[in-house]
Amino acid sequence: MSLRERFEITSGFRMWSRGLIGVGVLSLIIGFFVYGTGDDAHQAKFWGVLLHNSIYFLMVTNAVMFFFAATTLAMAGFQISFKRVTEAIAACVPVIGTITFIILLIIVFGHKSMIYEWLDKTKVAKDAALSGKRGFLNPGFFMTWTIAAIGLWSLIGLKMRQISRKSDDHPMSLEEGKKFVFKNTVWAALFIVWYALTVAAVIPWLWMMSFAAHWYSTLYSWYIFASTFVAGVALISIFVVYMKNKGYLEYTNREHLHDLGKFQFAFSIFWTYLWFAQFMLIWYANISEETIYFKARAEGAYSGIFFLNLVINFLAPILIYMSTPSKRNYTIVTFMSVALLFGHWLDFYQIVFGSILPDHVTMNLFDFGIAAGFVGIIIFQTGRVMSKYPLLAKNNPFFKESIIHYT
Amino acid sequence: MAIKKFVVGSFEEEEVLFKAVRKVRSAGYKLYDVYTPMAIHGLDKAMGLRDTSIPTAGFIYGISGTTTALLGISYTLVWDWPLNIGGKPHFSLPAWIPIMFELTVLFSAVGMVLTFCYLCQMAPFVRKHHFSLRATDDRFVMVIECTAKTNEEELKLFLSQAGAEEVHTQMAETGWWLGSYSRNRKTFENPNAILA
Numbered sequence: 001m002s003l004r005e006r007f008e009i010t011s012g013f014r015m016w017s018r019g020l021i022g023v024g025v026l027s028l029i030i031g032f033f034v035y036g037t038g039d040d041a042h043q044a045k046f047w048g049v050l051l052h053n054s055i056y057f058l059m060v061t062n063a064v065m066f067f068f069a070a071t072t073l074a075m076a077g078f079q080i081s082f083k084r085v086t087e088a089i090a091a092c093v094p095v096i097g098t099i100t101f102i103i104l105l106i107i108v109f110g111h112k113s114m115i116y117e118w119l120d121k122t123k124v125a126k127d128a129a130l131s132g133k134r135g136f137l138n139p140g141f142f143m144t145w146t147i148a149a150i151g152l153w154s155l156i157g158l159k160m161r162q163i164s165r166k167s168d169d170h171p172m173s174l175e176e177g178k179k180f181v182f183k184n185t186v187w188a189a190l191f192i193v194w195y196a197l198t199v200a201a202v203i204p205w206l207w208m209m210s211f212a213a214h215w216y217s218t219l220y221s222w223y224i225f226a227s228t229f230v231a232g233v234a235l236i237s238i239f240v241v242y243m244k245n246k247g248y249l250e251y252t253n254r255e256h257l258h259d260l261g262k263f264q265f266a267f268s269i270f271w272t273y274l275w276f277a278q279f280m281l282i283w284y285a286n287i288s289e290e291t292i293y294f295k296a297r298a299e300g301a302y303s304g305i306f307f308l309n310l311v312i313n314f315l316a317p318i319l320i321y322m323s324t325p326s327k328r329n330y331t332i333v334t335f336m337s338v339a340l341l342f343g344h345w346l347d348f349y350q351i352v353f354g355s356i357l358p359d360h361v362t363m364n365l366f367d368f369g370i371a372a373g374f375v376g377i378i379i380f381q382t383g384r385v386m387s388k389y390p391l392l393a394k395n396n397p398f399f400k401e402s403i404i405h406y407t
Numbered sequence: 408m409a410i411k412k413f414v415v416g417s418f419e420e421e422e423v424l425f426k427a428v429r430k431v432r433s434a435g436y437k438l439y440d441v442y443t444p445m446a447i448h449g450l451d452k453a454m455g456l457r458d459t460s461i462p463t464a465g466f467i468y469g470i471s472g473t474t475t476a477l478l479g480i481s482y483t484l485v486w487d488w489p490l491n492i493g494g495k496p497h498f499s500l501p502a503w504i505p506i507m508f509e510l511t512v513l514f515s516a517v518g519m520v521l522t523f524c525y526l527c528q529m530a531p532f533v534r535k536h537h538f539s540l541r542a543t544d545d546r547f548v549m550v551i552e553c554t555a556k557t558n559e560e561e562l563k564l565f566l567s568q569a570g571a572e573e574v575h576t577q578m579a580e581t582g583w584w585l586g587s588y589s590r591n592r593k594t595f596e597n598p599n600a601i602l603a
Contacts, residue, residue, distance in 0.1 A: 280501050286493065323462065406448045 004248050007386035017380035024373010031366045044114040044356050047107055049370050051115065052352040054100040055207055056231075056345055057374040058093065058150075059199065059224065063232030065090035065157050066195050067263075072160070073188040075181070077401030078259050081251040083393050085239050087161050088385035092378050094158070097150035099377075104146055104207070108139045115356055118213045129214050137213060142206050149198040156191040163187065167395045177397040200225050211355035215293050217278055224351075226271040230313070231344040233263045234337035239382060241334050248391055251403045254328040258407045261327030264340060268317035275310070296358035297350055305350045305361065312343030345371065410580050412553040413439060414562050415538045416571030417546040421447060423570035424547040428453045430569050431551060436562060439552040442542035461526075465519045472514025476507040528583045536579040546572075 028050075035046035068086045071079045079086065106112075113120035117130070118137040124130040130137070163183055172180060204224040209216060217223075237260045243249045282290045297306045316339060326332045349363065393399060418424040424441070431438055432455060441454060484490065485497045495502070528535055542548040549571070553559060563574045 276501075276504065280504070283501050284493075286495075322466070324458075 003250055003392060005390050005392075006388070007243070007246075007248060007383065007391060009383050009387050013379070013383055017376050017383060020372045020376025021380060022376075023369055024371075024376055027366055027369025027373060031370070035366070040114040041357065043112065045362055045366075047103070047112055047115050048352055048356050049367050050103050051107070051207075052348055052367075053370045053374050054096065054103050055352075056228070056348040057371075057378065058096045058100045059228035060231045060235060060341075060344075061089055061092040061096055061378065062153055062195075062199065063225070063228040064236055065093055065153065065191070066199070066229065067232055067236065069160065069188040069191040069195070072184050073192060075185075075398065077398040078256055078405045080393055080396050080398045080402035081256055081405075082236070082240050082243075082249055083164065083396070084386065084389065084391045085243060085249070085382075086236055087164060088382045088389075089235060089239060089378065090157050091161065091385045092381045093150075094154040095377060095381050096374065097154055101146060101150050105143070108142055116210055116213070118210060133213065137206075137210055145198070145202055145206055149194075149203050152194050153191075153198070156187060156194065160184070160187050160191065164393060164396075165389055167393060168390050169395075171395050172397065181397055199228075208351060211352065212293065214289065217282075217290075217293070219274055219278055223271070223274040223278060226267060226274050227313075227344045227347050230264060230267045230271055231341050233260055233267065234340040235378070236260060237264065237333050237337040238341070241330050241337075243386075243391075244330070251392065255405050255407050256402075257330065257333055258324070258328045259405075261321060261333055261336075264336065265317055265321040265327065268313060268321070268340070272310075272314040272318075275314075293354075297354045300354075300358060301360045302350045302354045302358075305346055305363075306354075309343060309347045309350060312339055313347060316340075316343075409582070410578055412559075413538065413577050413579055414551045414553060414557075414559060414566065415575055415577055416549045416551070416566035416569075417539055417541060417573040418549065418570060419546065419572050420570070421547065424549065425450070425453055427549060427566070427569035427571065431549070431565075434565065436557065436565075437552045437554055439550040442538060442548040442550070444542065444544060444546070447547075461519055461523060464522045465515045468518030469511045469515035472510040472512070473507050475514070476510035477503070480506060532585055533583045534586065534588055535583050536581075538577060538579065 031046055031049065035042040035049075037043075064086055068079075068083070068090055107115050108119065111119050113123070116137075118124055118133070119139070124134060135141070163180075167180060200221050202221075204221040205216075208224065209220050237257070240249065240252060240257065240260065244252060279294065282294060296302055317336065320326055320332065320336055349367070353362070396402075416427070418427065424443075428438070428441065428450070438454060441450060443450070480503050481498070489497045524530060538550050539546060539548040549566070551557075551562060551566075553562070553576075559576060563576075566574045
């Protein structure tokens with residue numbers, strides 16, 4: 001069997017990635033003139049759309065990085081055969097991270113208080129709850145964490161990809177293999193600690209929970225993590241299926257796809273568990289300062305999206321992914337992966353806009369255009385990285401385990 | 408419940424066993440079962456076993472658990488003895504979901520274990536014939552049922568050529584029985600008496 005070393009970017013692939021980025025840039029320009037310079041509601045829409053999409057796609061690609069780190073730390077053999085695809089998607093983190101950083105920088109230092117109400121100093125001074133949170137919700141603290149989070153995600157990701165690529169030079173001896181695995185373990189552990197501190201704690205509180213600065217939920221960050229992790233594994237599945245269809249990844253087969261399907265299934269249930277835990281406690285206690293969050297969502301303008309979200313992200317996976325054959329079927333996995341990516345995008349939509357524009361749903365072509373732009377960036381960057389470096393980590397100590405993998 | 412004649416071959420190596428299983432099936436012998444000390448991936452496919460129906464059974468048990476919980480709580484809290492708890496409606500689904508979930512898990516778990524035991528004919532005091540005790544230790548034991556057409560000597564030779572370390576014929580009860588092993592063993596000591 002001849003192996004195809006590198007991904008060759010076809011003209012169709014190039015056209016799609018550049019076309020989608022073009023749609024995104026066009027939407028940004030049109031959106032800026034339609035919404036970006038108007039009154040508060042218009043500006044809230046403009047910056048809300050940018051934030052929603054940039055945070056969502058950054059968190060999703062970063063969840064792919066987490067998948068890579070977690071499976072490396074767990075010494076999981078199955079992921080080695082498509083490891084380079086995971087790495088290539090994770091290489092989007094620096095790119096989308098920079099975009100997110102610029103957007104947050106403009107919002108925070110441009111005092112866009114229609115997005116983050118805690119940016120309005122006179123309002124904070126009058127409000128007991130907000131002034132009590134001033135130590136946490138202030139521009140300095142916010143930006144420090146943002147820079148540190150995005151910077152370290154990118155740097156540790158870069159380091160882990162470098163270690164992985166170094167193994168391509170020559171076959172490893174037993175001693176070298178042991179050293180390689182240990183080195184990977186150390187960096188993966190570092191990434192996971194930092195990921196836990198940022199994504200599973202501070203970053204969603206700062207970036208998203210502070211849209212409604214009075215309201216708080218302790219498992220909010222976990223909820224965001226579960227949401228993005230499902231979408232991240234879905235993204236990996238889509239790319240793996242695409243590469244299989246193009247005749248790459250010769251050693252990846254249904255067994256590996258089955259494991260990705262299991263991840264999607266399991267974490268969809270985990271997401272629902274967190275969704276319900278957050279909902280039920282607030283519903284049961286029935287304290288008005290907490291239930292305000294669900295007022296706009298479960299009963300107000302966003303109720304359609306709110307329950308559609310539950311159908312796509314819970315009912316569809318549990319019913320479709322329940323049986324073994326469906327997790328091994330390329331068509332079903334592709335369909336469900338796209339559905340879950342969209343479903344969690346919707347989830348983020350109601351999280352962001354249910355707080356900053358609670359009165360009515362303003363979803364329109366601008367939302368989809370910007371989302372298309374980010375999808376284009378992910379396709380472009382992933383394709384570029386896959387075409388640059390070998391697709392099979394053939395000297396990895398776990399490579400054989402990955403080939404003979406059987407579920 | 409029937410006493411049948413079996414040819415039992417013991418194998419030392421997993422790879423040899425796999426090849427032998429395929430040979431036996433393609434030669435048209437009636438493969439009764441393969442007993443191994445540990446689970447072997449892919450052996451079920453090599454033997455041509457159909458997929459297990461445990462998941463379907465589990466789904467049905469789970470659904471009945473959900474229904475039981477829903478009906479039980481509705482009966483007590485809505486129909487039989489409605490209570491005002493914190494001003495919540497009597498029929499308040501969110502509060503019930505944890506219990507519905509727990510009963511779903513309980514019913515499906517217990518139901519699947521019992522179904523599994525039933526399918527494997529495992530229960531307290533129930534005995535089944537062991538073809539070779541070394542199947543619990545270090546041998547892979549393949550059992551082939553002798554039909555009217557099977558030539559026993561030819562089959563034995565076939566198995567040894569396929570790599571079996573040890574081949575012998577056994578008369579065995581295919582079903583389960585209550586009681587002890589030693590008492591019932593005696594029945595099988597003279598194979599010809601029973602076959603005739």
